[in-house]
Amino acid sequence: MMPETEFLQDAEVTPAKLKFDRDTVSFTVKGTIPIQSALSPKNPRVKLIFKSSEKTLELGELDLTKKVAEYIYDKSFILAYEPWMEGAFLEIHFYMGKKSIDEPNEKKVLARGVITTPLMAKVGKVYPDEPIPQIGLFISTGALDADLTRTREFLVKFAPGSSTVSQNAATKATLDEIKAFLTENSSISSFTITGLQSPESSEGRNSKLGMDRAEAVRHLLEESSISIRDSVLKVTSRWHDWFDFRLLLRSYEKLSTQRKDQYYKVLLNEADYESQAADLKKIPGFNQVARDLFPNLRAVRIEVAAKPQPGLDPVQAGLLQKALDDQSGANSLDLADWLIAGETSPRLEDKEKIYSKMTELFRSVIPYNNLAVVKMRQAQRTLAQQSKDSLWSQANMLLYQASKIDTNPYVMHNQGQILVLQGKSWEAYKKLSDASVLTRDPEFLKYNESLRGALDIMRGDFKLATLRFEYDYAEPKYFFNKGLAYFLAEDYANASLSFEESVMSGRNFGYGFYGLAMIAAESGQKEVALIQLEKAIHLSELLYQKALVDPIFEEIRNSEEFFQIFRSSVAESEK
Missing domain, CATH: 2.60.40.150 (C2 domain)
Structure with a gap:
């Protein structure tokens, strides 16, 4: 038969x-x-x-x-x-x-x-287990512009194998530099103390050495009257990790580009720490590199992001509150004062009151646009679709009023962003394209073109999308979108670099690891794909669910190792 x-x-x-x-x-x-x-x-x-x-x-x-x-x-x-x-x-x-x-x-x-890789592009959608994406562009006075935030790194060095802070001139000079920086920039957004350990044998035996050093520096700062809020303070350490060595290697000028590439090939191969150490020692000239760079790893790195404290003075603040409370329309402040007040108010509720009052007092695009952004960000914070739709509708009405006063690229960008969130990507693309024509401001174009690039990815124009991301970024989502564009255009070398940058700019952002896993799977590197995928699914429930059905991982899905990383992720979440 x-x-x-x-x-x-x-x-x-x-x-x-x-x-x-x-x-x-x-x-x-x-x-x-x-x-x-x-x-x-x-x-x-x-x-x-x-x-x-x-x-x-x-x-x-x-x-x-x-x-x-x-x-x-x-x-x-x-x-x-x-x-x-x-x-x-x-x-x-x-x-x-x-x-x-x-x-x-x-x-x-x-x-x-x-x-559905193109749909992974980050366009501002809210997912339950991820930080709420910041959307919408305020028209700024410059008081809170991103370039006002300054980042500085300080290094406190230690003797080999020691976690005792040396009370020497170098340490005192470092403390003085930190105090001077914080005096000028009193609004601290992050303060990270990271204890490091050199790969030298005297340093590497004790896994607690890095954290002991970090705690010693924290106590030193307290004793030196440098007080940091717990909400912005992070004390951590790294051990058996080549991350900081790789950072130092970037600015090391005694190596040719070709020789550096040999180092990066080892450092990015996802092998274990000891194997990478053995491979690094085989590179000609490693001993000299180690003598130059290892002393900087017997240290604590202090990374600070802060900016000057902006806002109105006490007298102006009193006049602002009087105007907000007065129903007659009395006002003693000019437009610039109101804009600074709105911009420097940290809470959306306060911004809403200020910008709403400004629409009564001034005929200007700015309060309408900025109040619309407040509504957009309030919509991000609600899970109820009916409330979300209502806030988007209010924001669109405000943007329409702004457009009647003047044609403005920020207004068009925000209209485009709402259309993106409503799933109207083709209409959104037209708005964003029109916005880019109206200005050559690089800071505006960075965000507008990045959103256009994300839409290019979703529309299938992958090579065009790669051209949209030629800006300096700080947030991991932009590096991820850039990597996604290169990946879909089958330029895996540039995709790998961008995903790596996404990881380095935000280690809790799992998408960069997922991107690296996709590249490894496409190139048949099963073990590397599993290592990167495990990191991704530990950081995001959405990526956990996606990995289970993503055909990109079909060749490794039937292996015991594939399901083992999911079992370990579940066990970790249940602790």
């Missing part, structure tokens, strides 16, 4: 892995049904089904063309993408005999899931 699996043996789908492309999923299914004399199937039928746990989509019967020894089928499909498809199965069913029979004689899974 003919084997059960004979009829669908050569059924196949092209591409072998289904992909999201410009809001659609396109594929072709083809195959043959053999005809063998008396064993020929009677009334053969072939159906296609796309199904998940949530939904089943019947794609209908495929037309069969009878040849001498077989029936042939070949049909192309273009489906509008829906979120449930990401984890769906494309199945082909074979029937023969009576048409009333519901159960197929044979089934075959042609594809599992849909590659």
Whole structure:
């Protein structure tokens, strides 16, 4: 008798892995049904089904063309993408005999899931287990511009193997520098004390040495009357980690670019610490590099981000409150004073009161635009879709009023951002494109073009998207989007660099690790892919769920090692 699996043996789908492309999923299914004399199937039928746990989509019967020894089928499909498809199965069913029979004689899974990598682009959407993305652009007076935030690093060095702070001139000079910096920049956004350990044997034996050094420096700062709020203070350490050596290597000028590349090849290969140490020692000239750089790792690194304290003086603050309370419209402050007050108020509720009052007092684009941004950010903080829609509607009305006063790129950007969040990406792209034409301000273009680049990724214009990210970034999401553009354009070298930058700028942002895992999977590096994927899924529940169905990892999904990283992630979350 003919084997059960004979009829669908050569059924196949092209591409072998289904992909999201410009809001659609396109594929072709083809195959043959053999005809063998008396064993020929009677009334053969072939159906296609796309199904998940949530939904089943019947794609209908495929037309069969009878040849001498077989029936042939070949049909192309273009489906509008829906979120449930990401984890769906494309199945082909074979029937023969009576048409009333519901159960197929044979089934075959042609594809599992849909590659939706372009939809990973960060465009401001809120996800439950991730920090709320900052969206919307205020028209600024400059009082709180990003360039006012200054970052400084200070180094307190230690003797080899010691965690006792040396009370010498160098330490005193460092403390004086910290005090001077904080006097000029009293608004501290972050203060990180990181204890380091050199790879030297005298340093590496004690895993507590780095943290002991960090605590010693923390106590030194307290004794020196340098008081830091717990909310911005972070005390940490690193041991058996080449991260800080890699940072020092960047600015080390005694190596050629080619020789540095040898170091980076080792440092980025995801091998264990001891293996990397052995490989580094094999590089010619390593001993000299170690003599020059290792002393800077017998230290504590203090990283501070702070800015001057902006805002109104006490008299102006009193006049502001009087104007806010007065229903008659009395006002003793000018537009610039009000703008500084709105800009320097940390709470959205206070900004809302100030900008709302300003729309009564001044005919200006700025208060309407800035009040709209407040509404947009309030929408980010609510999970109720009805409330979110209402706030977006209010923001759009304010932006419309602003556009009647003047054509402004910030207004257009914010209108585009709302359209993005509403899923109207084509309309959004037009708004953002018009906004870019109106100004050459690099700070504005950085954010506007980055959002356009994210939309380019979602629209399938990957090479164009890579051109949108040629700016200096500080946030990991922008590096991730840049890496995503390069990855989808199959420029894996630049993608790897961008994902690495995403990791370095925010180690708690799992998307950079996910990007590195995708590159490793594409290049057949199973072990590296698993290492990076484990880091990603520990940091994000969304990435955890995505990795389980992402066809990019199909080749490693059936391995015991793949499911082991998920079991360890679950165990960690239950502690």
